[in-house]
Amino acid sequence: MLDYVGLEAELGEEERMIRDTARRFVDERIRPEIGDHFEDGTFPTDLIPEMGELGFYAPNLEGYGSPNVSETAYGLLMQELEAGDSGLRSMASVQGALVMYPIHAFGSEDQKEEWLPDLGTGEAVGCFGLTEPEHGSNPSNMETHAERDGDEYVLNGTKTWITNSPIADVAVVWARDRSAADGDDDGPIRGFLVETDRDGVTTNKITEKLSLRASITGEIDLRDVRVPESNVLPGVEGMKGPLSCLTQARYGIAWGAVGAARDCFETAREYATDREQFGGPIARFQLQQEKLAEMATEITTSQLLAYRLAELKERGDLRPQHVSMAKRNNVRMAREQSRVAREMLGGNGITTDYSPMRHLANLETVYTYEGTHDIHTLILGQDLTGIAAFE
Numbered sequence: 319m320l321d322y323v324g325l326e327a328e329l330g331e332e333e334r335m336i337r338d339t340a341r342r343f344v345d346e347r348i349r350p351e352i353g354d355h356f357e358d359g360t361f362p363t364d365l366i367p368e369m370g371e372l373g374f375y376a377p378n379l380e381g382y383g384s385p386n387v388s389e390t391a392y393g394l395l396m397q398e399l400e401a402g403d404s405g406l407r408s409m410a411s412v413q414g415a416l417v418m419y420p421i422h423a424f425g426s427e428d429q430k431e432e433w434l435p436d437l438g439t440g441e442a443v444g445c446f447g448l449t450e451p452e453h454g455s456n457p458s459n460m461e462t463h464a465e466r467d468g469d470e471y472v473l474n475g476t477k478t479w480i481t482n483s484p485i486a487d488v489a490v491v492w493a494r495d496r497s498a499a500d501g502d503d504d505g506p507i508r509g510f511l512v513e514t515d516r517d518g519v520t521t522n523k524i525t526e527k528l529s530l531r532a533s534i535t536g537e538i539d540l541r542d543v544r545v546p547e548s549n550v551l552p553g554v555e556g557m558k559g560p561l562s563c564l565t566q567a568r569y570g571i572a573w574g575a576v577g578a579a580r581d582c583f584e585t586a587r588e589y590a591t592d593r594e595q596f597g598g599p600i601a602r603f604q605l606q607q608e609k610l611a612e613m614a615t616e617i618t619t620s621q622l623l624a625y626r627l628a629e630l631k632e633r634g635d636l637r638p639q640h641v642s643m644a645k646r647n648n649v650r651m652a653r654e655q656s657r658v659a660r661e662m663l664g665g666n667g668i669t670t671d672y673s674p675m676r677h678l679a680n681l682e683t684v685y686t687y688e689g690t691h692d693i694h695t696l697i698l699g700q701d702l703t704g705i706a707a708f709e
């Protein structure tokens with residue numbers, strides 16, 4: 319397995335164990351069937367509790383059943399899961415970084431006790447509702463809103479492109495609290511825990527996807543949905559809430575994309591040494607060797623960035639802009655290298671018998687969600703110049 323500059327030699331025992339557990343899970347439980355799931359547009363939902371038992375959901379959190387593993391261990395977990403499929407890593411990212419994290423960071427004690435243990439074991443599934451049909455890259459203009467009525471809130475609006483919404487038990491919905499509006503201001507954005515079996519909630523599945531097919535994606539439509547005040551996340555107001563969750567998830571993506579690229583590289587390397595043309599393996603051609611050399615170099619430099627993020631995160635020095643740089647770079651790298659790997663497999667490369675074309679298709683989503691490549695460019699541009707180019 320590609321680890322060209324020996325980064326894994328310095329891993330601790332727990333980190334190796336988590337890496338190996340995830341790698342084995344992917345080899346035994348994912349690889350044999352993922353091509354079929356991708357073709358059928360299904361996710362192996364029967365594995366959700368097994369993933370929980372193995373500790374794949376937010377093991378970097380502390381308490382409520384989470385073991386508080388190192389940020390490197392968490393990153394390695396994301397890397398191994400995405401070597402299987404970006405849909406698999408998305409499942410763990412959403413459940414852990416986008417649902418458990420905000421409850422852990424901003425929830426009441428009751429909310430934590432009610433949800434964190436069940437989400438951690440995979441007994442309950444969560445989803446994260448931020449994007450709306452008319453507000454993707456600019457979620458701060460969201461229209462979904464909540465009005466207070468006695469000791470309840472009434473929610474209205476539509477969220478779309480929501481990973482796992484059709485199978486979720488609970489949605490973290492970000493909405494404007496209009497009852498706290500002041501003058502021209504529409505009210506602060508707040509997080510609401512919305513159980514999906516409440517009256518007025520519908521979660522239609524989006525079926526037309528050509529990317530991230532082995533992942534369930536849907537809408538969340540909210541029509542006069544009543545939730546008690548105790549379902550509001552009390553610890554945060556404003557875009558800081560959703561953005562801090564996205565920083566956690568993007569951190570995992572920066573690692574995960576390296577896993578997808580590595581899987582493409584290993585597939586291409588093996589294929590090139592096995593496949594014979596013109597009387598010998600195609601790996602003997604300089605053109606093919608150049609592709610492997612470039613791929614290995616790009617993967618290695620992205621790995622270095624991911625490991626550095628882990629160090630910064632561990633000591634509390636990680637800034638969201640660091641994560642933007644790594645998400646932007648590593649996903650672009652994986653997207654480009656998966657195409658090269660696909661090319662090296664010739665005609666066989668366009669089938670689900672091999673992973674590169676599936677990864678390539680998936681990475682179109684990864685390039686777009688959690689802040690598009692363009693948006694991360696603008697975040698870095700603002701950080702480097704002090705001038706925001708968003709408006």
Ligand code: FAD
Pocket residue numbers: 412446447448449453454455456478479480481482529530535683686687688689690691692693696707708709
């Ligand atoms: P738009 O914002 O309309 O962007 C269209 C294009 O315009 C992009 O290329 C973009 O880069 C560019 N653009 C936009 N603004 C600017 C600018 N200022 N300058 C230059 N270029 C710009 N969301 C959730 O809330 N929860 C989820 O679980 C979730 N899961 C997803 C799963 C999948 C499979 C997909 C595809 C998306 C998911 N998303 C989720 C939504 C995702 O985060 C959005 O698709 C993403 O933020 C982009 O929004 P948009 O699709 O509306 O594109």
